[in-house]
Amino acid sequence: METKKYIELQECFSSYLSKKGLRRTEERFAILECICDLKGHFDVYVLHRKMEEANYHVSRATVYNTIEVLVECGLVVRHQFPVSSQQYELRAYAETHSHLICMQCGAVRELKNEALQKSIVSMQIPRFTSVYHALYIYGLCQKCSRLQAGKKSKNINE
Ligand SMILES: [Zn+2]
Ligand SMILES: [Zn+2]
Structure with a gap:
């Protein structure tokens, strides 16, 4: 720093x-x-x-x-x-990144997207004074989505 x-x-x-x-x-x-x-x-x-x-x-x-x-x-x-x-x-x-959170295993990854961060900072919000932000995007990590895809195809075969 x-x-x-x-x-x-x-x-x-x-x-x-x-x-x-x-x-x-x-x-x-x-x-x-x-x-x-x-x-x-x-x-x-x-x-x-x-x-x-x-x-x-x-x-x-x-x-x-x-x-x-x-x-x-x-x-x-x-x-x-x-x-x-x-x-x-x-x-x-x-404030330099978003957080990708896996809903299955809880893994957290950082995603850097300057355009997104800039647009949040410059956003004018009516009747609200923003001070800072933290961004979370929930979903499935690659490992867990592969596991889930594997389970699905197994169920179909059964
Ligand atoms: Zn972070
Ligand atoms: Zn996961």
Whole structure:
């Protein structure tokens, strides 16, 4: 991530914390920095492990609370994926792609389509001020649609 962009996110987080009367602790900013370096989907466990690897010791509860504050201030997206652990993503990354979700196995793939993203951002919505978006397209992944096609032809033969 560009330093300029990172500083912008940091400032946004900082002003949100003071507005809400929350403490601007070193830990909270270290967590944001780690999220900026992750470039992808993550859950609390992955993020906590990354912090440990970087020799930054914070409790998992602190990691979780900080993510939730980042979601509230709109810097992090809380995803709606049908997987066991709650997935998050930095909003700045989430807005660069759509998410293809398999309804059968729950696999999530990213689809980059610049024209689509641009048209969402430039869309004028009456009586609504959009802030950010996350896009999900549900269907079947290649593996599952092959499996299903196989099952169908087996049923026909029976
Ligand atoms: Zn994503
Ligand atoms: Zn699938």
